[in-house]
Amino acid sequence: MEKFSERFSDRRLCRISGLFPVILICLLFVSLCGCSMQSDSSSSEKTPEESESATREVYAMDTYMTLTAYGASADDAVSEASRRLYELDAELSATDESSQIYALNNRLSDQVSGDAAAVLSASIRLSSLTEHCFDISVYPLVCAWGFPTREYRIPSGEEINSLLSHTGMEGISFDESTGTVTFADDQMMIDAGAIAKGYASDVVADIFRSHDITSGLISLGGNVCALGSKTDGSDWNVAIQDPSSPSDPNAYAGIVSCSDAFLITSGSYQRYFTEDGKRYCHIIDPSTGYPADNGLASVTVISSSGTEGDALSTALYVMGLERASEFWRNSTDLRFDAIFITEEGKIYVTEGIAGDFESSLAEPEVISRS
Ligand code: ADP
Ligand code: MG
DSSP states (O other), X not given: OOOEEEEEOSSOEEEEESSOOHHHHHHHHHHHIIIIIOTTSOGGXXXXXXXXXXXXXXXXXXXXXXXXXXXXXXXXXXXXXXXXXXXXXXXXOSSOTTSHHHHHHTTSOSBOOHHHHHHHHHHXXXXXXXXXXXXXXXXXHHHHTTTTTTOOOOOOHHHHHHHHTTOOGGGEEEETTTTEEEESSTTOOOOOTTTHHHHHHHHHHHHHHHTTOOEEEEEETTEEEEEEOOTTSOOEEEEEEOTTSTTOTTOXXXXXEESSEEXXXXXXXXXXXXXXXXXXXXXXXXXXXXXXXXXXXEEEEEESOHHHHHHHHHHHHHHOHHHHHHHHHHOSSSOEEEEEEETTSOEEEEHHHHTTEEESSSOOEEEOOO
């Protein structure tokens, strides 16, 4: 999850990242808070605009998050959002023994409610809308490859085939009226890792809006929500990480100008292991049981929903460039744009975002509707 996006304002750089190193957090802190945007710094040094802003750093969902709000209730907004993020982390984790997902996976309960129920419903819907490339039931395979524990291994073909028979969303029945979940067999398990941060970004955006925040930036480890526009009314500028230099905080592939948008990236540079020179990434192709490996280095989805954007970025990454382009062309239920960066450094953008994306690496090729 060493992915990140960045925001540039006119004179300062704000960096937003996933598992970025401590030094990067300091940079972020300096970038955001060095301009007196920190909520608890002395108000006497602030301009009127700055005194109505607040920034909070949160570590949740295995990643560093930064919340920035502008407006009279900015402090209340980021405080409430931080509390909710810790709650969501506890509720949606597959490894936290107190979570509803853990209880389901370990057959301690067959009930879900609240956020876990909302995420499960969204996951079922989005799996069917993404040709099952997004599939939270791949968790037994994610575990077999060692991603949750970071004890990486290459499972045998036999093991993968056997585990594949315990995956597939058709094996999950969810009765929304009672919250009861039934798995087709005893070995099925689910993992909301590919959608939880996107869902959380929707929750935080709603909290911000409920506090009348019309300008804010929410970065949940690379899942970015540019809420409203900047305080001067201009668009936010969100930079997309150059996947070929994941550890260089200054290496970005391009910048998206946007307002009221979620920008969510999935990529092979985020979490992976290498064996015999081959890279195995943490996104599993549900149809094969192997890590997706189709020449894409990253996919960024731009959407008006964090939940959909997160599921989509994972799904499009699994699909690969050609199938994902076709999927975008034919998609009527899901409205989004996307930026694809290949392992060779080529950039492709869907036409809806082409005019708002500038690349510093390569001239993007536009994917058009026809
Ligand atoms: P990140 O977690 O870095 O934001 P993603 O949103 O793409 O990246 O989610 C990847 C995580 O989701 C993996 O670590 C794994 O837990 C889980 N996962 C892997 N493959 C899939 C898939 N095809 N569908 C749904 N979840 C997946
Ligand atoms: Mg995702």
